[in-house]
Amino acid sequence: MDAAVSGQIYANLGYDFMAITDHNLVHDSNQWRSWQEQVGLVIIPGEENGSTDHILEIGVSAVTPTSSESYVARAKTLRDAGGFIIGCHPQEYPDRGEKNVSDAAEILHGFELFNGLREGRGFDEMANVDLWDEILTQGHKVWGVATDDFHCAHITPGHGWVCVQMPEDVPEKVPWKTIVQQLKKGAFFASTYSSFEEIILEDGILKVTTKQSREIQIIADGGQIVFQVEGTNLEWRVESNLTYFRIEALSGVKRAWSQPFFSTIHT
Structure with a gap:
C-alpha cells in the first residue's frame, strides 16, 4: 500500500503524524515531499534496520550502514547517526529478543511494549511490560513505545500509538524534526486505547x-x-525511596503507559 493511501487512513482516524519504516530503506526526499503533499498528517522518515533482530531509526534521511552483527553495536551506530532508536518486537525472538533489549538498554531510546502486528500473530506483548520494569528497576532510562507495525493487509490500523507533547512555542505546522526531538526526550505516552489528559508533578504530589x-x-x-x-x-504523594515510578491507565485489557519518572527527578 502506498504511503499516500495509508497516511490518509491514519489522518482519517485523527492521527497527526506517522513514521514510514520500510525494511532497510529510506525513501528519497522527492518521494517524501510527494507523500506529504497528499496526506493530512506529518510524515516522518525512517527505516527498520537489519535482516533480523530489527531496530527502528526514526527521523533519518538515509539508511545508516551497520557493519556489525552485534545488536548492541548496531544500536550504538544507529543512535550515533542521530535518529530516535527503538528496539522492535522482542517477543518475536524468544531465544534472544529480551536479552537484546536488556543488553542495549543504555543505548536504545526505547523499545516496543506493544506491537499490533505481533499481538495479532499471538505473541505475548504484555511480557514486554515485565521486561520494561526489570530494566527500569536496574536504573536504565528507556522509553516505552506502542506501534501498529501496519503491514497493509496483515493488520487493521489503530491498535498501538503514541501521543507526543509539543513545546509551547511550536509553529502550527509542526516540523517532523520537532516530533523526533520530543520523542527522544520521552515527552510522550504510549497507548492501545486510553489517554492521559494531564500529568502534573509538583511539590512531590502527582496529579x-x-x-x-x-x-x-x-x-x-x-x-x-x-x-x-x-x-x-x-x-x-510520591514515595522518595523508589528507583522509578510510572503511570498505567487501564480499561479492560487495554492500556496506556506514561514514561517513567526517576528518583533524581522527583526527590
Missing part, C-alpha cells in the same frame, strides 16, 4: 487525569503496584 480509563495504577520498582484508584483521576 493524573485520564480519558476512557477504568483504573489508574502507579507502578514502581520490580513492577509492583504501589498505588491505584478506580476511575479517571488520581492524586498521590
Whole structure:
C-alpha cells in the first residue's frame, strides 16, 4: 500500500503524524515531499534496520550502514547517526529478543511494549511490560513505545500509538524534526486505547487525569503496584525511596503507559 493511501487512513482516524519504516530503506526526499503533499498528517522518515533482530531509526534521511552483527553495536551506530532508536518486537525472538533489549538498554531510546502486528500473530506483548520494569528497576532510562507495525493487509490500523507533547512555542505546522526531538526526550505516552489528559508533578504530589480509563495504577520498582484508584483521576504523594515510578491507565485489557519518572527527578 502506498504511503499516500495509508497516511490518509491514519489522518482519517485523527492521527497527526506517522513514521514510514520500510525494511532497510529510506525513501528519497522527492518521494517524501510527494507523500506529504497528499496526506493530512506529518510524515516522518525512517527505516527498520537489519535482516533480523530489527531496530527502528526514526527521523533519518538515509539508511545508516551497520557493519556489525552485534545488536548492541548496531544500536550504538544507529543512535550515533542521530535518529530516535527503538528496539522492535522482542517477543518475536524468544531465544534472544529480551536479552537484546536488556543488553542495549543504555543505548536504545526505547523499545516496543506493544506491537499490533505481533499481538495479532499471538505473541505475548504484555511480557514486554515485565521486561520494561526489570530494566527500569536496574536504573536504565528507556522509553516505552506502542506501534501498529501496519503491514497493509496483515493488520487493521489503530491498535498501538503514541501521543507526543509539543513545546509551547511550536509553529502550527509542526516540523517532523520537532516530533523526533520530543520523542527522544520521552515527552510522550504510549497507548492501545486510553489517554492521559494531564500529568502534573509538583511539590512531590502527582496529579493524573485520564480519558476512557477504568483504573489508574502507579507502578514502581520490580513492577509492583504501589498505588491505584478506580476511575479517571488520581492524586498521590510520591514515595522518595523508589528507583522509578510510572503511570498505567487501564480499561479492560487495554492500556496506556506514561514514561517513567526517576528518583533524581522527583526527590
